[in-house]
Amino acid sequence: MTKFGNGVVFAGVTTLSLAGGVVADDGELAQQIAELKRANEALAAKVERLEASANGDEWLTEQRADEIRGIVTDVLADADSRTSLQSAGATAGWNKDQGGFFIASPNGDFKLNIKGQIQVRWAYDHRSNAGITTTNQPGTGTQAVPKENVWGFENRRTKLAFTGFVIDPSWTYEIQPIFNRSPGVVTSGDQTFSSGNIVGSVENVWIQKTFDNGFNVRVGQFKSPYMREELVSSSSQLAVERTLVSELFTTKFSQGIQLEYGGRTGDPIKAQLFYGDGLRANASSVPTNTATSWASQAGGFAGGYTTPFNSNLTNWAFAGRLEWLGAGTWKQFRDLNSFRGEEFGWMAGVGGMGQSIRPQNEGDVSAKTTKSMWGVTADLTMDFGGSNLFMYGVYRRVNLTGDVTTRDGEADGMNQWGAVIQGGLFISNDVELYARYEIGDTDTDQFRTVEPGVELELDSIVTAGFNYYIDGNKDVKWTTDFGYAFTPIGDFATSGADWLQDFSGSTGDGFTNDGQWVFRTQLQLLF
Numbered sequence: 086m087t088k089f090g091n092g093v094v095f096a097g098v099t100t101l102s103l104a105g106g107v108v109a110d111d112g113e114l115a116q117q118i119a120e121l122k123r124a125n126e127a128l129a130a131k132v133e134r135l136e137a138s139a140n141g142d143e144w145l146t147e148q149r150a151d152e153i154r155g156i157v158t159d160v161l162a163d164a165d166s167r168t169s170l171q172s173a174g175a176t177a178g179w180n181k182d183q184g185g186f187f188i189a190s191p192n193g194d195f196k197l198n199i200k201g202q203i204q205v206r207w208a209y210d211h212r213s214n215a216g217i218t219t220t221n222q223p224g225t226g227t228q229a230v231p232k233e234n235v236w237g238f239e240n241r242r243t244k245l246a247f248t249g250f251v252i253d254p255s256w257t258y259e260i261q262p263i264f265n266r267s268p269g270v271v272t273s274g275d276q277t278f279s280s281g282n283i284v285g286s287v288e289n290v291w292i293q294k295t296f297d298n299g300f301n302v303r304v305g306q307f308k309s310p311y312m313r314e315e316l317v318s319s320s321s322q323l324a325v326e327r328t329l330v331s332e333l334f335t336t337k338f339s340q341g342i343q344l345e346y347g348g349r350t351g352d353p354i355k356a357q358l359f360y361g362d363g364l365r366a367n368a369s370s371v372p373t374n375t376a377t378s379w380a381s382q383a384g385g386f387a388g389g390y391t392t393p394f395n396s397n398l399t400n401w402a403f404a405g406r407l408e409w410l411g412a413g414t415w416k417q418f419r420d421l422n423s424f425r426g427e428e429f430g431w432m433a434g435v436g437g438m439g440q441s442i443r444p445q446n447e448g449d450v451s452a453k454t455t456k457s458m459w460g461v462t463a464d465l466t467m468d469f470g471g472s473n474l475f476m477y478g479v480y481r482r483v484n485l486t487g488d489v490t491t492r493d494g495e496a497d498g499m500n501q502w503g504a505v506i507q508g509g510l511f512i513s514n515d516v517e518l519y520a521r522y523e524i525g526d527t528d529t530d531q532f533r534t535v536e537p538g539v540e541l542e543l544d545s546i547v548t549a550g551f552n553y554y555i556d557g558n559k560d561v562k563w564t565t566d567f568g569y570a571f572t573p574i575g576d577f578a579t580s581g582a583d584w585l586q587d588f589s590g591s592t593g594d595g596f597t598n599d600g601q602w603v604f605r606t607q608l609q610l611l612f
Contacts, residue, residue, distance in 0.1 A: 187199075323509050
């Protein structure tokens with residue numbers, strides 16, 4: 086027992102002895118001593134528990150300290166490990182000079198960029214329906230009279246782009262899924278459609294190898310090198326939409342192989358040559374022309390966009406382009422603008438295309454079947470550091486299988502042409518004004534022997550508008566413009582540019598007239 090316990094017992098005995106001498110006999114004293122003994126034992130046990138508890142807290146505190154030291158050591162080791170992994174693993178983030186969002190390996194053998202484009206547009210189109218009745222329109226029976234004015238919103242473009250390289254920076258790639266408006270026909274295999282108005286497909290899907298001598302080779306699906314207006318991204322156009330001339334004459338996307346030389350810093354030229362599947366050619370077919378269908382748009386050749394190898398066959402298809410950089414840098418000509426502070430520059434280009442179309446089946450084809458075509462284009466772009474000028478012309482010869490009856494006799498083809506001139510001027514760091522004029526002719530009216538009383542082969546449109554770059558940032562742009570057509574819109578009509586085919590009354594009356602106009606306003610965001 087401890088000294089504390091012995092003292093308690095001695096004090097208790099002394100007290101009871103004194104008390105016993107005064108008030109108690111020996112029996113009572115023995116009983117009191119026994120009670121005192123039990124109380125003393127209980128008290129001693131309690132003291133021992135307190136001492137044990139105090140000693141235990143001291144042991145537990147040391148144990149906890151050891152545990153805490155162990156945890157700290159583990160955390161520091163884990164942090165060290167993660168720092169080591171970071172230096173040996175992937176890096177990620179956003180950097181303008183590295184193409185936006187990226188994931189890359191620090192040793193330079195892998196990189197993935199993720200980009201996106203959103204265009205939300207509101208459009209208003211006016212076409213006169215004066216003279217159009219329920220009984221004088223193309224077709225048979227009673228026809229409803231269409232509305233003069235249509236308007237509404239559309240998600241004109243919604244795109245993602247995955248670009249980068251593997252092995253080393255010389256092996257590059259691009260995969261570009263798109264989500265566009267609902268098409269008239271959804272094909273199986275190369276497109277998917279879910280309920281609603283969105284269809285998914287792909288545009289650019291290619292692999293490219295760049296060599297040290299200035300050459301590179303690209304295979305896959307991409308835009309064939311022909312017309313500059315088409316080759317400049319839809320995100321970098323001057324106006325809300327490309328011209329109708331571009332939409333009609335462009336060869337758009339195809340599948341094949343391309344050889345390129347030049348276009349690097351210090352190179353004065355860039356040359357491209359493409360061989361592959363068919364090249365798109367709108368309005369390259371003889372239009373349908375009967376007593377009940379006299380105002381049909383001329384059809385075209387769809388080309389090799391997202392097609393299997395046995396569709397839209399050609400015997401051969403080529404496209405090529407040569408560009409000369411007279412002043413400035415190649416990079417500044419990736420768009421059709423010239424921002425304040427940019428250096429003066431000019432670039433000239435020429436392009437060519439040709440293809441021989443192969444019938445899908447054995448046997449003879451009609452004389453009006455398109456057999457082959459070739460085309461040429463030339464363009465000039467000038468940047469003045471705050472203003473710009475862009476112009477080009479294009480010509481296409483379409484050859485038919487044989488002679489086809491025309492209004493004046495016979496013809497075995499069409500001579501088609503178009504021209505565009507446009508310019509932009511920044512009036513502040515945020516606002517750019519622009520104007521554009523386009524003109525073209527598909528040479529198809531000669532085959533409309535049942536005359537609609539109006540020319541449907543022409544294009545003559547003036548457009549004016551502005552760009553507003555939010556806070557001077559190119560990634561968020563509001564564009565608004567107004568366009569007026571001096572001729573009826575027929576073969577050149579395209580809903581993608583919000584220009585619709587004009588109405589037409591019965592033969593010879595020509596109730597369709599010029600004067601269609603379109604108002605468009607669009608917000609674009611890039612990331």
